[in-house]
Amino acid sequence: MVKAVNNISFSIDQGCSLGFVGESGCGKTTIGMTLMGLLPENASILKGDIIFNDKNLTRFNDEKWRAFRGKEISMIFQAAMNALNPVIRVDEQIAEVIQIHNPQMSNADVSNQVKKMFSLVEIPEDRLRDFPHQYSGGMKQRAIIAMALACAPKLIIADEPTTALDVIVQDQILKEIKKVQKALNTSVIFISHDIAVVADVCKDICVMYGGQIVEKGTREEVFKYPRHPYTRALLGSYLTLDSYDDITVPEIREAPDLITITRGCSFSTNCNCKSQKCQSQTPGWVNLSSTHQALCFEEVIHKEKND
Amino acid sequence: MKKMEKESKNKNHSIERFTKAWAIFIKNPMGKTALIILSVFMLMAIASFFVPFLGPVYHPMTGTDPNITYSTGPSLQHWLGTDFIGRDLFVQLLEGAKVAFIVGLSCAFISVVLGTAIGMISGYAGGIVDTVLMRVADIFMVLPSLVILLILASLWELSIWVIIFIIAIMRWPSVSRIIRSQTLSLKSRPFIEASKVAGASDLRIIFKHIMPNVLPLAFLYMTFRVTSAILVEAALSFLGFGDPGQVSWGMMLQWVWSSGHMFQAPYWLLPPGICISLLTLSFYMLGRAMDEVLDPRLRKEEEGA
Numbered sequence: 001m002v003k004a005v006n007n008i009s010f011s012i013d014q015g016c017s018l019g020f021v022g023e024s025g026c027g028k029t030t031i032g033m034t035l036m037g038l039l040p041e042n043a044s045i046l047k048g049d050i051i052f053n054d055k056n057l058t059r060f061n062d063e064k065w066r067a068f069r070g071k072e073i074s075m076i077f078q079a080a081m082n083a084l085n086p087v088i089r090v091d092e093q094i095a096e097v098i099q100i101h102n103p104q105m106s107n108a109d110v111s112n113q114v115k116k117m118f119s120l121v122e123i124p125e126d127r128l129r130d131f132p133h134q135y136s137g138g139m140k141q142r143a144i145i146a147m148a149l150a151c152a153p154k155l156i157i158a159d160e161p162t163t164a165l166d167v168i169v170q171d172q173i174l175k176e177i178k179k180v181q182k183a184l185n186t187s188v189i190f191i192s193h194d195i196a197v198v199a200d201v202c203k204d205i206c207v208m209y210g211g212q213i214v215e216k217g218t219r220e221e222v223f224k225y226p227r228h229p230y231t232r233a234l235l236g237s238y239l240t241l242d243s244y245d246d247i248t249v250p251e252i253r254e255a256p257d258l259i260t261i262t263r264g265c266s267f268s269t270n271c272n273c274k275s276q277k278c279q280s281q282t283p284g285w286v287n288l289s290s291t292h293q294a295l296c297f298e299e300v301i302h303k304e305k306n307d
Numbered sequence: 308m309k310k311m312e313k314e315s316k317n318k319n320h321s322i323e324r325f326t327k328a329w330a331i332f333i334k335n336p337m338g339k340t341a342l343i344i345l346s347v348f349m350l351m352a353i354a355s356f357f358v359p360f361l362g363p364v365y366h367p368m369t370g371t372d373p374n375i376t377y378s379t380g381p382s383l384q385h386w387l388g389t390d391f392i393g394r395d396l397f398v399q400l401l402e403g404a405k406v407a408f409i410v411g412l413s414c415a416f417i418s419v420v421l422g423t424a425i426g427m428i429s430g431y432a433g434g435i436v437d438t439v440l441m442r443v444a445d446i447f448m449v450l451p452s453l454v455i456l457l458i459l460a461s462l463w464e465l466s467i468w469v470i471i472f473i474i475a476i477m478r479w480p481s482v483s484r485i486i487r488s489q490t491l492s493l494k495s496r497p498f499i500e501a502s503k504v505a506g507a508s509d510l511r512i513i514f515k516h517i518m519p520n521v522l523p524l525a526f527l528y529m530t531f532r533v534t535s536a537i538l539v540e541a542a543l544s545f546l547g548f549g550d551p552g553q554v555s556w557g558m559m560l561q562w563v564w565s566s567g568h569m570f571q572a573p574y575w576l577l578p579p580g581i582c583i584s585l586l587t588l589s590f591y592m593l594g595r596a597m598d599e600v601l602d603p604r605l606r607k608e609e610e611g612a
Contacts, residue, residue, distance in 0.1 A: 036504055070506035077504075082497040087519045096515065097505040147505065 002259055004043065005030045006211045012187050012204075014154065019190040019202030019219075021234070027211040028191045032157045035189070036075055037065040053154070071101045074148040076177075078160035083144050084132035090143050091118075091128040097150040117146040120183070121176055138169035142176065149180060155187045162197055174200055195235065199223060204291075207231045210266035217292030227286075227301050228294040229271045265296070273300045328600050338596025344589035348582070351404035358398050365395055367402040367554040378566075380574050388574045391566045396559070400578050403556035407537050407586055410471055410555075414536030417475035419529040422482025423521065427513050429483065430490030441487070444480035452477035453542060460548035467550040470543065474536050482528045489521045523598055530594030534587040541583050556583050 005027040012018045020028045033039055035050065037060060050057040052072065060068065077083040085093055094117060095110050102110075118128060121142040132140060141161065148156055158177065162170040178201060181188050192198050198205060205222040207215040207230065215228040226232045265271070268278035277297060285293050286301055294301060332338045355367075364370045372385070375393035379385065387396040429440040456473055459465060465473075493499065494517070502516055543549050544557025547565070556579035563575045 038500070038503060066506050066508055068506070069504055075501075075504045077497055077501055079497045083501040085498045085502075085516050085520070087522075088516070096502070096507070100506050100511070144501070147501070150505075 004211055005034070008048075008213055010206055010213065010216065012155070012189065014187055015181070015185045016204065017181065017188040017190060017202045018204045018206065019192065019198035020206050020208055021192060021195055021198050022208030023193060023234075026208045028193075028208055029159055030211075032075065032159050032189070032191055035073060035155075035157060036069055038069075067101070070097055070153070071151045072153055073155045073157065074151070074153040076144055076148045076156060076158040076161045078163050081137060081140055081164070084135075084140060086132055089129050089131060090135070094118075094143070094147050094150050097147055101151050113150065114146075117150055120149065120180060121146045137165055138172065141165060141169070141173050145173070145176060145180065149184065149186075152184055153186065155189065156181075157189045157191065159191045160193070161190075162192075162194070170197070177201065195223075207234065212266060212295060214267065214296070215292075215294040217289070221289065221292040225288075225292075227288055227292075228267075228296050229273060229300065230267050231294075233270075233272075271300075275300060332596055332600045335596040335599060337592040338599075341589040341592035341596060344585055345593065348404050348408070348586055348589075351401050352408050355398075355401035355405045358401060365398050367394065367399045368552070370394060370398070378568055378572050378575060380572075387578055388572070390559075390562060390575060391568065396575055396578065399554050399559055400556070400582065402554045403559060403579060403582065404586075406467065406553060406555040407540075407583070410467065410474075410540045411533035411537040411586075411590065414471050414475045414478065414540075415529045415532035417472070418478040418532050418536075419482055419525050421475070422479035422528070423486050423518075423525045425479065426483035426486025427490050427517055427521065430487035431494055431509065431513050431517065437487075440483075444483055447477060448480040448484075450477060453539060456539070456543055457546065457548055460543065465548075465550060467553045467555075470540060470550060471536075474539050478532055478535065482525070482532070485524060485528065486521050489524055490517055493517050493520050527594045527598050530590045530597065533590045537583065537587055537590075556580075 008027075008031060010018065020031065022028055030039075030043075034045065035057070037057065039045070045058055048058070057068075084090065091111070091114050094114050098105065098110050098113055105113075114128070115125060118125060123139060123142055123146070127135070127139070132143070135143065145161070161177065162173050165173060174197065177188065180186070188201070190198055190202050199219060203219055205217065205219055206213045207222065207228065209230045215222060215226065215231045222231065223235065226235050264279040264281060265283050271278060275297070278300070281297075283296050285295055286298050287293055288301075333342075358365050358367065362370075364372055372389060372393040372395070375389050377393075378389060378391045380388045382388065385395045385397065387400065389395055390399075425440055425444070429437045429444075452474060455477065456465075456470065459473065460470075499512060499516060502512055507515070540549070540555065541557035541560070544555050545560045545564070547561050549555060549558050549561070559579040560576070563569060563572060568575055
């Protein structure tokens with residue numbers, strides 16, 4: 001049995017934004033899918049609760065999930081190019097989301113709502129009746145955002161929304177998301193491997209490694225004073241003009257095998273500290289401030305700090 | 308005022324879309340040829356409804372010319388000649404066109420609707436539902452439809468509608484196989500997950516998101532089914548097991564054979580044979596041309612710009 005995601009705990013307030021960063025396969029998307037109740041058939045939640053507005057999502061049945069998805073929590077997909085049905089007009093696809101959750105709504109109201117969504121994401125109205133293949137990549141991504149927002153959800157999970165877009169469009173989309181978040185007072189969970197994107201949008205950051213959160217804190221704390229060895233390595237891999245003096249560029253090593261690791265810190269095989277303790281004991285949370293925590297041993301953190 | 312303007316603009320838009328789709332279709336030489344041939348046959352089928360007004364002599368089944376007691380060649384009075392009891396062959400040919408259309412289209416419609424629905428459900432549901440439905444499809448697929456029809460027809464006198472229904476029942480599995488495989492690949496596409504995220508139910512996903520994607524394929528298969536249904540019905544009638552109360556092209560061939568005119572009356576033998584070939588061919592070509600129109604991905608990019 002693989003524990004794709006283990007020991008995760010986080011909370012997010014209304015109107016706030018939380019970012020998940022980490023390498024491929026560290027469990028970011030699994031978290032997103034769990035929150036949507038869309039885990040693959042061979043996966044299950046073993047322990048723990050997901051509390052959303054006093055409702056425990058782990059106790060939901062299919063029927064409840066269906067009414068919940070899209071209305072309370074919705075998702076912006078990473079593959080925007082393919083997340084639209086190629087043979088249905090874009091406005092109909094967005095109208096559908098509204099109709100699913102408001103079956104009594106009149107057609108005129110629905111189409112008004114669709115137009116409102118399109119003006120919110122700045123797609124011109126005469127492109128409403130187009131097919132997805134007539135859109136550019138950025139427009140498709142906007143349409144996906146409009147679709148996710150159609151029912152004014154309280155939480156949006158943005159799973160790598162800007163991957164595969166060039167930096168200019170990327171910037172536009174991020175601005176769009178921030179604007180919309182402000183306008184609708186929505187909470188956003190941002191999932192990305194791109195530190196720059198997460199730093200741009202999110203106030204709080206969780207760094208993930210091997211299915212666990214290894215460091216969490218506010219944007220400033222995590223990026224200015226990274227304490228966990230993995231976070232330091234991750235930031236070191238990101239090239240900036242004003243480089244961090246105390247961070248060395250990590251060599252590329254293999255990700256942990258989640259099947260064989262049963263004891264010790266999951267990062268121990270790749271960590272620079274190489275202390276005996278890391279291989280035998282599981283590290284606990286070290287409080288660095290009221291908002292800043294790292295999953296490591298105190299002595300390692302202090303040793304790294306002094307290096 | 309502005310709203311009205313907009314509505315008329317929308318209306319114009321859909322007309323424009325139709326003319327564009329039409330342009331794509333008609334540009335295709337296969338589509339053009341198919342359409343010309345089909346409209347000729349359509350005219351023949353329509354004409355068959357007006358034949359009774361010419362008098363009882365021209366009834367395709369019972370109308371015999373009292374002056375003729377043997378098969379005659381083309382003449383002014385009987386354009387294609389008469390059969391051995393003096394029935395007008397041209398009138399029979401018109402009636403045959405009508406029957407071919409009825410048999411072909413209704414068979415194709417029933418089997419494609421059935422095949423598409425079963426294929427989509429099977430592919431989308433997966434697991435035990437998929438296994439059961441596909442094993443049933445396998446069973447139907449290996450049944451020789453013509454032989455079964457022959458057995459049934461030799462036991463009971465089958466009317467043309469029963470024959471249509473049986474052909475349709477025998478022909479859905481290959482459609483559902485194709486639709487299932489298409490559904491399997493569609494199922495894993497991100498937009499299906501996106502509509503799940505939006506809270507769509509399974510039935511909604513099947514009929515609103517998967518169906519429009521497999522519809523071009525279903526239409527394509529519908530035209531191919533028309534072809535095979537016409538051929539099966541013709542074969543059955545030629546072998547003498549068709550609806551005995553119904554003139555059809557296959558029946559004409561059966562009569563020309565059983566009355567021993569096979570090599571004596573080409574004016575009797577050739578027309579129904581040529582008609583069967585031409586009609587099935589044109590339905591096939593229609594399918595190929597339609598595929599291009601129905602699938603927006605095959606369209607040229609400039610269309611929407």
